[in-house]
Amino acid sequence: MGRKEKDKQEIEDVRLKILEAAKNLFLKEGYEATSIRKIAAEIKLSPTTIYLYYKDKNDIAYTxxxxxxxxxxxxxxxxxxxxxxxxxxxxxxxxxxxxxxxxxxxxxxxxxxxxxxxxxxxxxxxxxxxxxxxxxxxxxxxxxxxxxxxxxxxxxxxxxxxxxxxxxxxxxxxxxxxxxxxxxxxxxxxxxxxxxxxxxxxxxxxxxxxx
Amino acid sequence: MGRKEKDKQEIEDVRLKILEAAKNLFLKEGYEATSIRKIAAEIKLSPTTIYLYYKDKNDIAYTxxxxxxxxxxxxxxxxxxxxxxxxxxxxxxxxxxxxxxxxxxxxxxxxxxxxxxxxxxxxxxxxxxxxxxxxxxxxxxxxxxxxxxxxxxxxxxxxxxxxxxxxxxxxxxxxxxxxxxxxxxxxxxxxxxxxxxxxxxxxxxxxxxxx
DNA sequence: TTTTTTAAATTAACGGTGTTAATTATATTT
DNA sequence: AAATATAATTAACACCGTTAATTTAAAAAA
The missing domain is CATH 1.10.357.10 (Tetracycline Repressor, domain 2)
Incomplete structure (x- = not known):
């Protein structure tokens, strides 16, 4: 019962989408200017959703x-x-x-x-x-x-x-x-x-x- | 007329006091943790007063x-x-x-x-x-x-x-x-x-x- | 079909940041 | 005592990363 849990692939897709947005921002404006909020806005997600896919900003930096x-x-x-x-x-x-x-x-x-x-x-x-x-x-x-x-x-x-x-x-x-x-x-x-x-x-x- | 303008020496004294506070903070907790607000608190000044003596945070960093x-x-x-x-x-x-x-x-x-x-x-x-x-x-x-x-x-x-x-x-x-x-x-x-x-x-x- | 359940996503909020504009306090001179 | 110029302050802006509480939405059970 309950809502379908996202499978590995679906999770990876979102992770990748976030990463792409982060990369674009970061290549265009540098790391400093790449905030969680801006990444989220880029892909029309709320900032906190990012944290469901990456532990924190350092996690994105590391990736x-x-x-x-x-x-x-x-x-x-x-x-x-x-x-x-x-x-x-x-x-x-x-x-x-x-x-x-x-x-x-x-x-x-x-x-x-x-x-x-x-x-x-x-x-x-x-x-x-x-x-x-x-x-x-x-x-x-x-x-x-x-x-x-x-x-x-x-x-x-x-x-x-x-x-x-x-x-x-x-x-x-x-x-x-x-x-x-x-x-x-x-x-x-x-x-x-x-x-x-x-x-x-x-x-x-x-x-x-x-x- | 008006309030006495601070002479060169007095200005330099305040600059030095700010710098000492900044240095102490920065040696104890690193640059990241050294905020204008904390520097100001250390010497019982308001944060904005710092800007009367240093152009910005980079100015302090440079000094x-x-x-x-x-x-x-x-x-x-x-x-x-x-x-x-x-x-x-x-x-x-x-x-x-x-x-x-x-x-x-x-x-x-x-x-x-x-x-x-x-x-x-x-x-x-x-x-x-x-x-x-x-x-x-x-x-x-x-x-x-x-x-x-x-x-x-x-x-x-x-x-x-x-x-x-x-x-x-x-x-x-x-x-x-x-x-x-x-x-x-x-x-x-x-x-x-x-x-x-x-x-x-x-x-x-x-x-x-x-x- | 309706209700329940559950995962996903969101909003609200915390405690910070550097910096600027507007305001107040203070000491000096008229 | 009033006017004035300067120093210092408060209030505010526009951000930031992150967490807790809440809502949305879809699948399963009734």
Missing amino acids: LHKEGFKILGQQFAVLQHVESGFERLKAMGKIYISFAIQNTDFYQLMFIMKEPMEFIADKDFCEWEEGEFAFGALQKTVSDCKAEGYFKGMNDNNVALNVWALVHGLCSLKLQGHLDHVASAHLHVPEDRNILDEAFETLVLMLEKMK | LHKEGFKILGQQFAVLQHVESGFERLKAMGKIYISFAIQNTDFYQLMFIMKEPMEFIADKDFCEWEEGEFAFGALQKTVSDCKAEGYFKGMNDNNVALNVWALVHGLCSLKLQGHLDHVASAHLHVPEDRNILDEAFETLVLMLEKMK
Whole structure:
């Protein structure tokens, strides 16, 4: 007796509809401006209905964060066909940086904001397939580089972490407005050149010395 | 005629009182929890009075951000007595990282949050003595390293930027909760060791190869 | 067919936020 | 004592995330 309970598929459909609305808003106006109320209005639901499908706003942030990792992962996946580890490492860096620049909102969600991580922390078990794939690809690439004679005497994981930290550092300083600030005051960059590209070129020179 | 206008000093006194309250709150409960209303309550002023002394919340964020740079700058200043450029570079890295870990809130304000930068962007001219000093110290150190034979054929500024980006990348990933997430899943770190210290050790190995 | 039941969705409300406009309090000078 | 200029205040706007209480709607039972 009673009203028909929504089955798994129907629930997933609503979840997706909410997520689409959230994504559109968030890609158009950024995370800050993406409120539960606005998401609800977009799909003609009452704000509180959202809470029947997502635990809280961090839950939505985390779900979008996973989408971001899927996109980045797909871009990395293409590189698995590059044989040379070192060439692949360089390409990964370039892809990572252009992903950050072209998907600034996703990047913030994936690597800068605390919120999605807080959601994970609250969960008992953490599934993280998407992120695992991306970092795993970097780890494999570093170990391939090692087989090619690079990074002798260094711990693979630490090298991977440092490489990630470097490109993330560049991207996050750029996206958060800190880089342009320093650049205009302290770095004379040729008009037609991009600070990140300049820096990345030097990074490649540094990596080449690792052989 | 009329009520006595507050002179420069009196205005500065109130500004400082507000800033002290803001700092206390922000060091105790973080930036998020530091609202204009709470700051005002702390010093028994009405919330709107704050706006007579600071343009908006970003103004306060920016003023605290400058304080942070003063602290970091003082720590860097001590290192100017280290003769060897390379030794100084390593020490700067260690100091930067421990500053980030021990002053997480200041670090967020200085290098992660957009707000203080947004305030600067709104101003017509940008004074940035504090930050200039810190980055200038790094630039000088890199050029000293170069004189010692490191970073041959590389642009000084780009090297400095990359070094900064790397340590910032490590710190920000750590502070924002992204590092622990990856670490538990992908990096087996010895119980008694810190991920950042581990990574930094490898960074030093990498820098040593730059000679 | 009508009543009961139950899940889904809604409205109302709480306790906050940054910020601005309008008003009041206060001290000084005429 | 009255007028005035400035400092500080109150009231208000337009939001926010989230929870509790309520209503709507559809399926099952009578």
